[in-house]
Amino acid sequence: MNAQNLLAVATRRRFLGGATAALTASLCSALPLPAAAADAPGANTLGPRPGYAPQVGTFVSQLTWMREENGVLNATKGLTQADLDVLFDAKANSIGALMLHLAATETYYGMNTFGGMKWGSWSDDIKKQWDAAMDLGDAGRKNIKGQDRDYYVGILHDVREKTLAEFRKRDDKWLLDEIKDPDWGPCNNLAKWFHVCEHEAHHTGQIALLRKRLPGAKPDNG
Numbered sequence: 001m002n003a004q005n006l007l008a009v010a011t012r013r014r015f016l017g018g019a020t021a022a023l024t025a026s027l028c029s030a031l032p033l034p035a036a037a038a039d040a041p042g043a044n045t046l047g048p049r050p051g052y053a054p055q056v057g058t059f060v061s062q063l064t065w066m067r068e069e070n071g072v073l074n075a076t077k078g079l080t081q082a083d084l085d086v087l088f089d090a091k092a093n094s095i096g097a098l099m100l101h102l103a104a105t106e107t108y109y110g111m112n113t114f115g116g117m118k119w120g121s122w123s124d125d126i127k128k129q130w131d132a133a134m135d136l137g138d139a140g141r142k143n144i145k146g147q148d149r150d151y152y153v154g155i156l157h158d159v160r161e162k163t164l165a166e167f168r169k170r171d172d173k174w175l176l177d178e179i180k181d182p183d184w185g186p187c188n189n190l191a192k193w194f195h196v197c198e199h200e201a202h203h204t205g206q207i208a209l210l211r212k213r214l215p216g217a218k219p220d221n222g
Helices: 003-030 054-068 081-085 095-113 124-135 137-143 149-168 172-176 189-212
Strands: 179-181 185-187
Touching (some): 054 149, 054 189, 081 095, 081 149, 095 124, 095 137, 095 149
Antiparallel strands (some): 179 185
8 A cells, every 4th residue: 555545544544533532522411411420329329429438338328328317316306305214114224325325336346347456455434435335234224314315416426427437448348358356257347337237227126116105105106
């Protein structure tokens, strides 16, 4: 092929390449953006979240959904200090104590997974702050009372903000890779944090049951 023919081929290629690029750009600009790219996920859409690794963010969406859509915040809405302190018998736990128990559990699992601390190895000051709520029982019945709902919700919020800040620092490998834990055996951090999530579901159901039996509670019409 002579030089003139080579020049003609090159010219056609440049023309076709430019035309293809222009057509692609035109089509892309005409297509609507996917909803996920245009809007933030809705409250009932579970999946990745901005600022988190994909799998970490998906779990965070589940943890958040459990708390904000179907969790302890809704189950305790409108309760008074007296409601939160009710003990139905000598072995029962109050609703307020159960709320603080959720914060204690999340705190300890955070120290274990984010801080790499062996369970129970935290300082005496930490134990003094959280053990009564974590263990409940007589210490919880004696010490956890006299606070309104905002007090407990504020603690739950503060603990959750620390949890979310730590999750933002972690990648999916940290969440999913198998580790050997002296208490759990082979496991991963997702299993531990899924336990925190289902633990909240468990106690939210317990709180809902206690609420229905509070003095003056309205009959369940459901």
